[in-house]
Amino acid sequence: xxxxxxxxxxxxxxxxxxxxxxxxxxxxxxxxxxxxxxxxxxxxxxxxxxxxxxxxxxxxxxxxxxxxxxxxxxxxxx
Amino acid sequence: xxxxxxxxxxxxxxxxxxxxxxxxxxxxxxxxxxxxxxxxxxxxxxxxxxxxxxxxxxxxxxxxxxxxxxxxxxxxxxxxxxxxxxxxxxxxxxxxxxxxxxxxxxxxxxxxxxxxxxxxxxxxxxxxxxxxxxxxxxxxxxxxxxxxxxxxxxxxxxxxxxxxxxxxxxxxxxxxxxxxxxxxxxxxxxxxxxxxxxxxxxxxxxxxxxxxxxxxxxxxxxxxxxxxxxxxxxxxxxxxxxxxxxxxxxxxxxxxxxxxxxxxxxxxxxxxxxxxxxxxxxxxxxxxxxxxxxxxxxxxxxxxxxxxxxxxxxxxxxxxxxxxxxxxxxxxxxxx
Numbered sequence: 001x002x003x004x005x006x007x008x009x010x011x012x013x014x015x016x017x018x019x020x021x022x023x024x025x026x027x028x029x030x031x032x033x034x035x036x037x038x039x040x041x042x043x044x045x046x047x048x049x050x051x052x053x054x055x056x057x058x059x060x061x062x063x064x065x066x067x068x069x070x071x072x073x074x075x076x077x078x
Numbered sequence: 079x080x081x082x083x084x085x086x087x088x089x090x091x092x093x094x095x096x097x098x099x100x101x102x103x104x105x106x107x108x109x110x111x112x113x114x115x116x117x118x119x120x121x122x123x124x125x126x127x128x129x130x131x132x133x134x135x136x137x138x139x140x141x142x143x144x145x146x147x148x149x150x151x152x153x154x155x156x157x158x159x160x161x162x163x164x165x166x167x168x169x170x171x172x173x174x175x176x177x178x179x180x181x182x183x184x185x186x187x188x189x190x191x192x193x194x195x196x197x198x199x200x201x202x203x204x205x206x207x208x209x210x211x212x213x214x215x216x217x218x219x220x221x222x223x224x225x226x227x228x229x230x231x232x233x234x235x236x237x238x239x240x241x242x243x244x245x246x247x248x249x250x251x252x253x254x255x256x257x258x259x260x261x262x263x264x265x266x267x268x269x270x271x272x273x274x275x276x277x278x279x280x281x282x283x284x285x286x287x288x289x290x291x292x293x294x295x296x297x298x299x300x301x302x303x304x305x306x307x308x309x310x311x312x313x314x315x316x317x318x319x320x321x322x323x324x325x326x327x328x329x330x331x332x333x334x335x336x337x338x339x340x341x342x343x344x345x346x347x348x349x350x351x352x353x354x355x356x357x358x359x360x361x362x363x364x365x366x367x368x369x370x371x372x373x374x375x376x377x378x379x380x381x382x383x384x385x386x387x388x389x390x391x392x393x394x395x396x397x398x399x400x401x402x403x404x405x406x407x408x409x410x411x412x413x414x
C-alpha cells in the first residue's frame with residue numbers, strides 16, 4: 001500500500017523533506033504508521049503532533065492505497 | 079460616506095454596516111497578527127475594539143507590526159496602536175488594556191466583547207484564551223505562524239470544535255518568531271484572515287472557518303484545509319474544572335535560591351522575583367557579565383533542554399562553576 005506523507009512546520013525540517021511516498025504492509029493502521037514515522041525521524045514531543053488522513057483528523061481511520069497523511073505540529077508564533 | 083465601498087457590496091449593505099458598528103472585538107496581542115487585524119477592523123467600522131498587550135515597541139517589531147514607527151520605540155504598544163487607529167477612524171471606540179492575560183483577568187476581559195482575536199505568540203496564552211472563551215461562551219479566532227507557514231481557525235463557534243479538540247496536549251517548547259525568524263507578510267496575511275473571519279461572523283455571511291484548520295505555506299504556495307473533529311471530553315473538562323492554562327503570576331517554592339531563567343521573555347509561566355535573573359538563551363553570551371559567579375545558581379527553562387545548553391555554554395566558554403540545571407523545567411520549581 002502506497003501512502004503520501006506530508007510534513008508541516010518544524011517536522012518538515014526534522015524529516016528533511018516536505019512530502020514523501022511510503023510503501024506499507026496492507027494491514028497497517030494509522031497507529032502503526034505513526035509509530036514507524038516517529039521512530040524514523042525521532043520527532044520531538046510527538047504526543048502533541050496531530051495526524052490527518054485525507055485532510056481529516058480522525059485517529060480511528062483505517063488506511064488505504066493512495067491516502068494522503070499529514071503530520072501537523074502545534075506552533076504558536078505571532 | 080466613508081463606508082460606501084463596503085456598503086455597496088450586496089452581502090453588507092446599510093444594515094450590515096450597522097451590525098459592524100454595534101459589534102465589539104477584543105484583540106489579544108498587538109504584534110504581527112494583531113496590528114493588521116486591528117487596522118482593517120478599525121477601517122471597517124467595528125464599533126468597539128479592545129487592544130490588549132503588556133509589551134513596549136522594540137526596533138525588531140517594526141518589520142511586521144505595521145502600526146508602529148521608529149519614533150514609537152519603547153512606548154507602550156497599546157497606547158501607540160490606539161493613537162494610530164484613532165487617527166484612522168475616530169468613530170471606533172478604542173479600549174486599551176496594558177496587561178498580561180492571566181487566569182485572574184481572562185474571563186472578565188473576554189466577557190466584555192462579542193468576539194476574540196488571538197494575536198498571541200505562546201501556547202499557554204492560547205490555551206488560556208480557549209478555556210476562558212469556552213466558559214464565557216465566546217467565539218475566538220486563532221492564528222499562529224512558524225517560519226513561512228501559518229495556521230488559522232475559528233473555535234467555539236456555534237458549538238464547533240475548540241483549540242483543545244485540535245491540540246489536546248500542550249507542547250513542551252514554545253518556538254517563537256524571535257528564535258525561528260519570520261517575514262512580516264505571513265503574520266500580516268494571517269492577521270487579515272482573522273479580521274475577515276470576524277467580519278463574516280458578525281454579519282452572518284459566507285463560510286466561517288470553523289471545524290477546519292487552514293494551513294498555508296507562503297513560500298511554496300501550499301494551502302490546505304484540515305477537518306477538525308470535536309472532542310466533547312476536552313470541552314466538558316474545561317466546563318467542569320474551569321481554566322486549565324498555566325498563565326498565572328506564580329511564586330517560587332524555594333525563596334532563598336537564586337535562579338537564571340533562559341526562556342524568552344514572553345514565555346509562561348512568568349516568574350517575577352528578585353531572585354530570578356531573566357536572560358534568554360540567545361542573549362547569554364552578550365550579557366554574561368550580569369550573571370554572578372559567587373553563589374549557586376539554578377538554571378531553568380520550560381523543559382530542561384535549553385537550560386542544559388545554557389549551563390554547558392557558561393561552563394565551557396566562560397568557566398562558571400556555580401551552576402546547576404533544573405532538569406525537570408520550570409514546573410518543578412514553582413508552587414502550583
